[in-house]
Every structure is written in structure tokens, then in C-alpha cells.
Amino acid sequence: MKRFARLFARIDQTTKTTVKVAALAEYFREAPPDDKLWTVALFSGRRPRRAITTTKLREWAAEKAGVPLWLFEEAYPIVGDLAETIALILPPASRQTDATLSDWIAHLRALTDRDEEARKAGILDAWDQLDPTERFLFNKLLTGGFRIGISQKLMTRALSQATGRDEAEMAHRLMGDWTPDSVTWETLIEAEDASADASRPYPFYLAYPLEDAPESLGPPEDWHAEWKWDGIRGQLILREGEHFVWSRGEELMTDRFPELARAIDFLPSGTVIDGEILAWDAEAPLPFNALQKRIGRKTVPKTLLKEAPVIVYAYDLLEEHGQDLRDHPFAQRRDRLASILTDLPPEAPLRLSPTIPFTDWQALSDTRDTARDARAEGLMLKKLDSPYLSGRKKGDWWKWKLDPLTIDAVMIYAQQGSGRRANLFTDFTFAVWQGNDLVPFTKAYSGLTDEEFRKITAWVRKNTLQRFGPVRQVKPEHVFEIAFEGIHESPRHKSGLALRFPRMSRWRHDKPVQEANSLADLRAILEAHG
Amino acid sequence: MARDTVLSFTEKGLYCPAGDFFIDPWRPVDRALITHGHADHARPGHARYLCTKGAAPTMRHRLGEIDVQTVTYGDKLTLGDATVSFHPAGHVPGSAQIRVEVAGEVWVVSGDYKTTPDGLSEPFEPVACHAFITESTFGLPVFHWRPQEEVAAELNAWWRDSLAAGKRPVLGAYSLGKAQRLLSLLDPEIGPILTHGAVEAMTAILRDEQGYDLPPTVPVTPDTDPKAYPDALLLAPPSAVGSAWSRRFGPASTGFASGWMQLRGVRRRRAMDRGFVISDHADWDGLHAAIKETGAEKVFVTHGYTDIFTRWLNDQGYQARVVETEYTGDDGEGE
Numbered sequence: 001m002k003r004f005a006r007l008f009a010r011i012d013q014t015t016k017t018t019v020k021v022a023a024l025a026e027y028f029r030e031a032p033p034d035d036k037l038w039t040v041a042l043f044s045g046r047r048p049r050r051a052i053t054t055t056k057l058r059e060w061a062a063e064k065a066g067v068p069l070w071l072f073e074e075a076y077p078i079v080g081d082l083a084e085t086i087a088l089i090l091p092p093a094s095r096q097t098d099a100t101l102s103d104w105i106a107h108l109r110a111l112t113d114r115d116e117e118a119r120k121a122g123i124l125d126a127w128d129q130l131d132p133t134e135r136f137l138f139n140k141l142l143t144g145g146f147r148i149g150i151s152q153k154l155m156t157r158a159l160s161q162a163t164g165r166d167e168a169e170m171a172h173r174l175m176g177d178w179t180p181d182s183v184t185w186e187t188l189i190e191a192e193d194a195s196a197d198a199s200r201p202y203p204f205y206l207a208y209p210l211e212d213a214p215e216s217l218g219p220p221e222d223w224h225a226e227w228k229w230d231g232i233r234g235q236l237i238l239r240e241g242e243h244f245v246w247s248r249g250e251e252l253m254t255d256r257f258p259e260l261a262r263a264i265d266f267l268p269s270g271t272v273i274d275g276e277i278l279a280w281d282a283e284a285p286l287p288f289n290a291l292q293k294r295i296g297r298k299t300v301p302k303t304l305l306k307e308a309p310v311i312v313y314a315y316d317l318l319e320e321h322g323q324d325l326r327d328h329p330f331a332q333r334r335d336r337l338a339s340i341l342t343d344l345p346p347e348a349p350l351r352l353s354p355t356i357p358f359t360d361w362q363a364l365s366d367t368r369d370t371a372r373d374a375r376a377e378g379l380m381l382k383k384l385d386s387p388y389l390s391g392r393k394k395g396d397w398w399k400w401k402l403d404p405l406t407i408d409a410v411m412i413y414a415q416q417g418s419g420r421r422a423n424l425f426t427d428f429t430f431a432v433w434q435g436n437d438l439v440p441f442t443k444a445y446s447g448l449t450d451e452e453f454r455k456i457t458a459w460v461r462k463n464t465l466q467r468f469g470p471v472r473q474v475k476p477e478h479v480f481e482i483a484f485e486g487i488h489e490s491p492r493h494k495s496g497l498a499l500r501f502p503r504m505s506r507w508r509h510d511k512p513v514q515e516a517n518s519l520a521d522l523r524a525i526l527e528a529h530g
Numbered sequence: 531m532a533r534d535t536v537l538s539f540t541e542k543g544l545y546c547p548a549g550d551f552f553i554d555p556w557r558p559v560d561r562a563l564i565t566h567g568h569a570d571h572a573r574p575g576h577a578r579y580l581c582t583k584g585a586a587p588t589m590r591h592r593l594g595e596i597d598v599q600t601v602t603y604g605d606k607l608t609l610g611d612a613t614v615s616f617h618p619a620g621h622v623p624g625s626a627q628i629r630v631e632v633a634g635e636v637w638v639v640s641g642d643y644k645t646t647p648d649g650l651s652e653p654f655e656p657v658a659c660h661a662f663i664t665e666s667t668f669g670l671p672v673f674h675w676r677p678q679e680e681v682a683a684e685l686n687a688w689w690r691d692s693l694a695a696g697k698r699p700v701l702g703a704y705s706l707g708k709a710q711r712l713l714s715l716l717d718p719e720i721g722p723i724l725t726h727g728a729v730e731a732m733t734a735i736l737r738d739e740q741g742y743d744l745p746p747t748v749p750v751t752p753d754t755d756p757k758a759y760p761d762a763l764l765l766a767p768p769s770a771v772g773s774a775w776s777r778r779f780g781p782a783s784t785g786f787a788s789g790w791m792q793l794r795g796v797r798r799r800r801a802m803d804r805g806f807v808i809s810d811h812a813d814w815d816g817l818h819a820a821i822k823e824t825g826a827e828k829v830f831v832t833h834g835y836t837d838i839f840t841r842w843l844n845d846q847g848y849q850a851r852v853v854e855t856e857y858t859g860d861d862g863e864g865e
Contacts, residue, residue, distance in 0.1 A: 012794070012798075013803060013804055014803055015801050015803070065671060067671045068842075068845065070841075071670075071671060071838070071842055072671075074670070074838045075670045075671060075672050075838075078670060078672075078835070079672055079793055079795070080793075080795045081794070081795070084793075084794055085672060088672035088673075088674070088792065089671050089672050136794075149798075418795070421795070421796075421799065422790075422793055422795055422796055423790060423796065450799070458858070461856065461858070462856055464854065467837065467852075469837070470837070
């Protein structure tokens with residue numbers, strides 16, 4: 001564990017990508033194969049089966065630290081991370097150990113079959129021989145979610161440096177449904193012929209936001225335009241008579257969208273499609289709100305399948321007849337995609353995301369302004385001669401989103417942040433006018449600069465009217481412009497409305513509270529865009 | 531009811547009616563007793579100031595021409611019907627807790643404090659009282675400070691490693707208190723310590739005028755030639771780290787010292803290369819030990835994790851409550 005802890009500390013201590021990659025590459029050259037394999041697994045979101053519930057971990061840690069459970073629970077949101085809270089709250093270890101990362105994982109796996117008493121003893125014993133960094137990492141193995149500032153891109157770069165293999169190949173090798181039990185370091189990383197399993201997706205190509213005028217992209221005839229849909233980006237894989245659905249975050253979502261299983265009836269094996277999963281009402285996409293009900297559900301009740309059925313709105317073809325098409329120009333891939341989708345009957349769970357023809361940028365810009373009517377977030381621009389790259393690379397794919405909707409609102413409650421923002425007030429509730437009352441309608445956490453957060457934090461401390469536990473009611477004095485992507489009815493909220501992606505886009509120092517918007521203004525936006 | 535009137539909590543600050551004075555007020559008043567020179571405790575605009583001999587010179591430097599009377603730790607002073615004395619708080623050089631006694635009832639205002647000696651500030655002295663007014667900047671059980679010599683070893687190792695990697699170590703710290711504490715921990719054998727003007731001013735007062743034991747420093751001026759100091763470490767207020775001022779000394783390895791560096795999230799937000807967990811405030815165990823030693827039944831919690839800490843104190847059998855103030859303690863952001 002010491003070697004792994006050293007790697008983590010080196011990565012965590014720097015903000016420079018080159019240093020992180022160098023530390024990882026060195027580790028991948030020197031660590032024992034089992035440790036390396038587990039490191040790749042952990043940093044790509046795979047982890048050992050949960051040996052202990054987090055409830056038990058909290059109880060045991062609080063008990064060992066001699067603090068009441070409520071105090072532990074208060075400290076946790078401020079620290080922002082359960083593994084770290086436990087690591088910090090426990091008394092110092094009484095001894096040391098040379099056990100490696102894979103030794104500890106084996107230790108944890110052995111505990112899963114034991115009774116609670118044995119598990120507790122095993123965990124307390126581990127805590128007592130790990131230093132704070134090792135303890136934090138050990139706890140991460142228990143609590144899951146190893147998000148520690150290592151992107152897939154960074155890891156593939158380091159693997160490529162350590163092995164001398166191509167970065168894109170590394171990225172592809174790491175995709176898919178493997179676990180440290182199903183592969184070895186040798187078969188996953190080093191073997192000449194990476195015999196992929198059928199579910200392995202291609203790394204997604206991600207677009208950059210277009211910030212300059214579209215004219216900067218050159219002649220319009222080099223570009224393809226289509227709507228930017230507000231759904232879930234997904235890769236539909238049909239291979240060996242099976243189908244798999246992957247999210248952009250490399251999560252296997254096959255079971256969440258059972259209606260996509262029928263794709264096998266209409267398309268041959270050896271087909272991989274990139275597209276948007278959307279809730280669909282036979283002719284057009286439903287608002288994101290409908291799809292939202294499907295997210296996070298591992299099994300879908302029948303009524304919901306009827307209420308919010310999904311389709312794949314296809315926009316790219318990555319594999320046809322088992323052949324990788326990613327090096328082919330976009331125009332060609334798109335033509336082939338169109339030809340395999342054209343004659344599909346309406347019951348097929350796939351549609352071709354339509355092309356938006358245009359000849360000059362101004363006309364396209366006018367079309368973009370109507371995106372909300374099409375239930376889209378804006379436009380996608382793709383270069384016709386571009387290959388399908390991996391990761392976020394500038395130049396060939398651009399997202400050209402609509403400007404967000406905005407409303408001016410009054411800050412009425414404030415709460416301290418957690419983790420990165422533990423000592424600042426960063427979580428705010430905003431209200432709009434209804435007659436002489438301020439009605440809360442949304443929370444927002446982001447959009448201000450660190451400097452602005454510092455200023456508002458100092459102000460909150462001096463202008464608290466009342467406290468409700470961690471929440472402070474503050475003087476209604478500051479107006480913020482709240483930007484958001486959508487709005488819909490929501491009986492659960494006091495205002496009867498809910499916003500999508502609300503954030504603070506501007507601190508309106510220039511606006512007196514009386515001039516903030518009203519609930520009627522919000523309702524008008526709902527009528528126009530809901 | 532006289533028992534409750536030693537200090538009252540007003541909109542201007544903590545007020546003693548029996549002696550007609552305020553302690554660390556945040557609005558201008560006639561007479562202000564000041565625990566220490568940090569900006570949230572010693573504010574400008576009062577007609578008369580009273581503080582320790584150790585705190586006065588840096589306060590004068592910060593606040594300019596002020597009318598200030600000084601006392602020695604432990605001296606008893608009569609103000610109206612109140613008896614007042616100052617006792618070391620261990621926070622920064624010259625910092626004090628203020629003991630106020632009215633008709634046999636004793637209250638202690640601790641300002642900011644830490645209980646472990648740092649080798650520089652006058653060590654914290656527990657003062658028996660009926661009511662204790664405490665901060666709670668780090669009033670959560672996740673804050674435990676390691677022994678100072680361990681962190682000092684980390685600091686000096688970082689200095690050496692940075693030089694070996696061709697980087698200039700640039701260390702950010704409050705110019706009053708934290709900077710001098712770091713100076714006393716840094717090993718002058720490694721190289722010279724170059725200081726930013728704000729740090730140098732406070733250091734010069736404490737070392738040269740007041741005789742605190744601090745190593746020599748080299749103030750940076752526009753004429754300073756970076757090449758003449760290949761082994762030097764730069765000590766500056768956090769705002770100067772990464773600024774044009776420090777950039778002319780070449781590629782940097784940046785460091786920041788604060789209790790907040792215990793939290794990985796805060797460390798990451800600061801985006802410094804290294805965070806050193808060094809605080810001039812009491813950690814969880816320190817807060818407790820301090821409160822327990824006073825023997826106080828009543829505890830007023832002024833700044834920090836006030837709600838949580840107060841609830842915990844009440845669980846422990848104290849009569850504790852939160853008092854709204856405008857103190858910020860260490861907000862982790864630097865000056």
C-alpha cells in the first residue's frame with residue numbers, strides 16, 4: 001500500500017498534468033503486475049465488491065474515535081468525502097505494515113464472507129496499521145468511487161509512456177466490461193492481440209463548445225449540422241447476437257433501456273452506433289423531464305415504459321460488419337448510417353438524427369435560435385472529412401448551444417459548501433417576488449469566481465437573520481442572475497416550478513432587490529419554453 | 531442577576547458595562563481592549579486602545595497613529611467596577627486572552643488561541659473562570675495537528691527537493707504570526723530566506739524591535755538579483771504567490787501553510803503544489819483541553835463551526851451558546 005500511497009501523494013500534490021503522468025508511468029513500469037492491474041481498474045471506476053456498508057463504517061469509525069455518531073455525520077459533509085472523514089477522525093495508527101494494494105484487496109474480499117464481528121475486527125485492525133494517506137485509500141476501496149483527479153485520458157497517456165504503445169490503442173483496450181478477475185495485466189495491456197470481448201465500446205469522441213463566430217470554421221460546405229439533443233449520449237453495440245448500451249461515462253446501461261433490445265431484430269451483428277438516447281412520443285423527443293424519470297432506475301416499471309419510451313437518435317456509425325470505421329471520413333460514415341436506417345419500420349427503436357441543410361452561417365444561426373421549439377439545446381457542427389477521434393479534441397466537432405434562459409433572483413438562504421469549498425458559503429437558495437413575498441424557487445451552487453465566493457461568505461457571516469441548523473437565512477439584499485437550460489412544472493416545489501442546470505451567471509450589484517423578477521415572469525418563461 | 535452582566539453581546543462587539551469598554555469590537559468605540567493584532571480583532575477607528583506590550587508595535591504598524599496603552603501579561607488593571615488582566619493565548623507573538631472580573635464573577639475572552647507551544651508565541655495559559663468565550667475555527671473532530679517538528683521536517687524537505695528539481699520554493703503565509711512561525715521552523719542552513727515587503731515589515735518589528743528569536747531574512751527589493759540567491763526560499767503573503775513579484779524568481783514550487791490544508795478539498799482549491807498543516811488555532815483536542823481547564827460552566831462560541839461545536843459542548847454538560855460576531859479566524863484565504 002505504501003507504493004500506491006506514494007503514487008497517490010505525488011499525483012495529489014501537483015496540479016501539473018505532466019507530473020501526474022510521469023508519476024503514473026513510473027508506477028506502471030515498476031509496481032508488481034497485480035498492483036498495476038488493480039490501479040488501472042480503480043482509476044477507471046472498477047472496484048472490489050463492497051465488503052462493508054458505509055453505515056457500519058461510520059458507526060465503527062465514530063466509536064473508535066470516541067465521538068457521537070451525530071458529530072461524525074456533521075463533519076462528513078464539511079470534509080466532503082467519507083473515506084477522508086474516517087481517515088481524519090480516527091486516532092493515529094499504532095503500527096505499520098508492508099502489505100501491498102492487492103494484499104489489502106484480498107484481505108477485504110476475504111472479509112465479505114465473514115460475520116459482522118469478524119468484519120469489524122478486520123477493518124479496525126487495518127485502520128490501526130495504516131498511515132493517514134494509506135488509510136484514506138483503503139477507505140476508498142471500501143466506499144467506492146475512486147475519483148482522485150486521474151482522468152482516463154491521463155491514465156492512457158501514462159500507460160502509453162510505460163509500454164511504448166499508441167495512446168488511442170490503450171484507450172480502446174481499457175474500454176468495456178472487464179474486471180481484474182477476468183483479465184491479467186498481460187492480457188489487458190501487453191498482449192499483442194487484444195482479443196476484445198463483445199461488449200467493448202469505442203472511446204467516445206467529445207465536442208468542444210463553440211465560442212467564436214461560426215465563420216471562424218471556414219466555408220459552410222465543409223460542415224455538417226444537426227440538432228444537439230438534450231438526452232443521454234450512448235453507444236449501441238450489436239455483436240454476436242447480443243446488444244449492449246454504454247453511457248459516455250462508460251457505464252453499461254443495457255438493462256435500463258429494455259426497449260433497445262429490439263435493435264437486434266432490425267440491424268445485423270457487428271454494428272456499433274453512436275447516438276442520443278431520448279424519450280420519444282412517436283414523432284418527436286419528449287422534454288428531458290420525461291427521460292429524467294428513467295435515469296437511475298435499474299429496472300423500469302411497465303407504466304414508465306409506456307409513458308416515456310426511449311429510442312436511439314443515431315448520429316454516427318463506428319462499426320459495420322464488424323469493421324472499425326473510425327478512420328473513415330464523417331461524411332462516409334454518415335451515408336452508411338443513413339442507408340442502414342432508412343427503411344426501418346416505426347417499431348424499430350432507432351431513428352436517424354436529421355441533417356440540417358444550410359448554405360450560409362447566418363441562416364444556420366437563425367435556425368439555431370429555434371432550437372428550443374425542436375426540443376434541442378442548440379446545434380452540433382461536424383467536419384465532413386473528419387475521422388472519429390477519441391476523447392475531447394478540438395477542431396472537428398463543435399457544440400453550438402443556445403444561450404441559457406435567465407432570471408434575476410434574490411438570495412435568501414446560504415449554506416456552507418463541502419470538500420473543496422468547506423470554509424466558504426457556496427450553496428444558496430434564490431427567490432422571486434410574488435406580491436410582497438419572496439418565494440424560493442431554486443438552489444444554485446456554481447458560477448461565481450473564488451473571489452466572489454469569498455466576498456459573499458464574508459457578507460453572509462455579517463448578515464445572518466436566523467439559523468436553521470446549517471442553513472442561514474440572510475438579509476434579502478443581493479440580486480443574482482440565474483442562468484438555466486430549461487424549466488418545467490414541479491408540484492414538489494413551493495413555487496410549482498423546477499429549473500434544469502441552474503447556476504449563478506452574474507452578481508447583479510447594480511440591481512436593487514425590488515427590481516428582481518417575479519413568479520409571474522418565471523411562469524411566462526415556462527409558457528414560452530417549458 | 532449581576533452574574534450575567536460581566537459582558538454583554540452588542541452590535542458593536544463584546545461590551546463590559548461595569549468597566550465601560552469593549553473587547554475586539556468591530557465598530558468604532560471609545561475604549562477597545564484588543565486580544566491581538568489580526569485585522570478581524572484589531573480594527574481601525576477606536577478612540578483608545580489597550581493591549582499587551584507585545585501586540586502594540588505591530589498594531590501601530592498596521593493601524594497607524596493610534597492612542598494605545600499597553601500592559602504586561604498578568605498585570606491587574608481597574609477599569610470602572612471591573613478588574614482586567616491579559617494572559618497569553620499562544621496564537622501569535624503578543625496575543626492575549628482577556629480576563630474580566632466584576633463582583634467576583636470572572637469571564638475570559640480568548641480571542642484566537644492555540645494550546646500547543648510553537649516556540650515563538652508566549653505559551654497559552656489556562657485561566658480559571660465562570661464563563662469562557664471561545665473560537666471554534668477548527669471545532670470538528672477531523673482536525674488534529676501533528677507535532678510541529680514533523681511538519682517542520684516536511685517543510686525543509688520540500689525546500690531541498692524543490693531546489694533539487696530546479697524549482698524555486700515560494701511559501702505563502704499571513705504576514706503577521708504565521709510567517710514568523712514558519713521562519714522559526716525553516717532551516718537557514720539550506721539557504722537564505724527572501725521576504726516580501728509585508729512579511730519583512732512584521733518580521734523586522736518582532737525580531738529587531740521586540741527581540742523575538744527569528745533567523746535573518748533578506749527583503750526583496752526591485753533591485754534584488756534572483757541569480758544571486760540560487761538556494762533561497764521566498765516567503766510572502768498568499769496573494770503574492772504566483773504574482774509577477776514571485777515569477778521573476780523563476781519556475782516555482784508553491785506551498786501554503788494553514789490548518790485548512792488538513793482537508794484535501796481545500797488543498798486542491800488553493801491549487802498550490804504543497805499544503806502544510808500548520809495552524810495558529812487550537813485543534814479539536816486543543817479546544818477541549820482549553821475549555822476544560824478553565825473550569826467554566828458557561829461557554830460562548832464566537833466563530834468557526836459554532837453550531838456543531840456548541841451542540842457538542844452542551845452534550846458534554848456545559849451551558850453553551852453561539853454568539854454572532856464579525857470575527858473570521860483563519861478563513862483559509864490569507865490576507
